[in-house]
Amino acid sequence: MTDTPARLLTLLSLLQTPREWPGSELAGRLGVSARTIRRDIDRLRGLGYPVEATHGSEGGYRLVAGAAMPPLVLDxxxxxxxAVGLRAGAGHAIEGVEEASVRALAKLEQVLPSRLRHRVSTLQSATLPLTRGDGARVDPRTLTALAGAVAGHEKLRFHYRxxxxxxxxxxxxxxxxxxxxxxxxxxxxDLDREDWRIFRVDRISEPLPTGARFAPRELPxxxxxAAYVARGLRGHGAGLYTAEVEFAAGTDxxxxxxxxxxxxxxPVPGGAGAVRVRYETAxxxxxxxxxxxxxGLPFAVRGPGELRAAARVLGARLSAAAVGVG
Known part of the structure; x- marks a missing residue:
């Protein structure tokens, strides 16, 4: 393989497999000399990839964790x-990784060849997530279109129900x-209403980035x-509530x-290790x-009453289901 960029990409793809590669095996895979492999390893290190070398008869090269996340090469x-995993997760808001997962999905789908995008869509359409809730499923393609428009400060048109x-x-x-x-x-x-608006994404369809850029306005x-949306949802009765839950002290x-x-x-005053959380959710x-x-932790629901009732019903159902088992 005489094309240096192509050879480096192939070498990087091999090194990203979690194993140690003898230099002779890499040279054989790429059809070059051991000296060329050493030079290519130095090139990768210069690009920020932390390649570790070990010496001896069993020595070789492997990619290790570094201080920064280098670009990945995927087959x-x-x-x-x-892409299938990110799409499946992006259809529901998952605490802690929601924005990052959508950004990653948008980046990946932007560079996926059309043949792979078709495979991803086919796989996703043939699978069903085992979830429960209000049925507010979100099309990941809508999410990625919105994420791209947000990141690129691009005006967006869509239908809203x-x-x-x-x-x-x-x-x-x-x-x-x-x-x-x-x-x-x-x-x-909203440009037609000349005001800020909060849109449920599961009610958005046919999102169309227009290509026209804009300078972001100052948000109140x-x-x-997050605070603006939370306040807006409270004002519109969107079902936000605060769950108050106490967890018992650890076994130690x-x-x-x-x-x-x-x-x-x-900490719960006088609770001997018990703690209280207030979790706002819809x-x-x-x-x-x-x-x-x-x-799997011992807890007690302090409010609201609807959550206490749901916990009682769940407990009763599980108890009834366990009768006669064993």
Whole structure:
């Protein structure tokens, strides 16, 4: 292989397999000398890839973790697998990784060859996620179109179906994608209404980036998109509520462990290691009760009443299901 850029990409793809490669094997794979392999390894190091070399009869080269994330080289099967996984996850808002997953999906789908995009779509259409909730599924293609317009400060047109089922055509300057509970929202400046609007992404269809760029406007509330959306949803009765849950102390008597997705916890006064969390969400109380039960931690729901009732019903159903088992 005499084409140096192509050879470097092939070498990088081999090194990203989690194993150690003897120099002689790499030379044989690429059809070059061991000296050329050493020079190519130095080139990769100069590009920021941390390639480690070991000496001796069993020595070789392997890619190790470095201080920064270098570009990855994926083969067709790997690219399809990652895209399918990101699409499946992007259809629902997942705490902690929601924006990053959509950005990654947008970048990946931008460079996927058409044959691979077709494979990804075929695989996704043939699978169903095992989820429950209000059925507010989001088309990942819509999410990636919105994410691209937000990142590129590109004016966006789309159809929007309101809560009464009426369809309108909107022209917007998209500002941020925000997830709340298990829903996605688009915060944008509506050009026809000359005001900020919050759009449920599952009600958006036919998103069309226009190619026209814009300078982002100054958002009220100090530019905090999440706070702006949360306040807007409260004002429109969008189902936001605050769940108050207490977790018992750990088995060693220390402070209770709390899942990261619930956020920060505070000690319960006189609770001997118990902690309290206040979790703001719009997800159905039945689903939140299931998620809390799946933590495997002892907890008590302090509010709201609807969540306490959902926890009681879930407990009763599980108890009834266990009768006679064993």
């Amino acid at each position: 067709d099967e790997e690219a399809v697998a990652i 309101d809560r009464d089922g009426a369809d309108t055509r909107r022209q917007t300057e998209p500002y941020r994608l925000v997830s709340t509970g298990r829903r996605w929202y688009l915060l944008a400046h 509330m100090g530019g905090d998109a 008597g220390g402070e209770a462990a709390v899942p990261e997705w619930l956020g920060a916890a505070e 997800e159905p109380v039945e689903w939140l009760a299931v998620r809390l039960a799946m933590t």
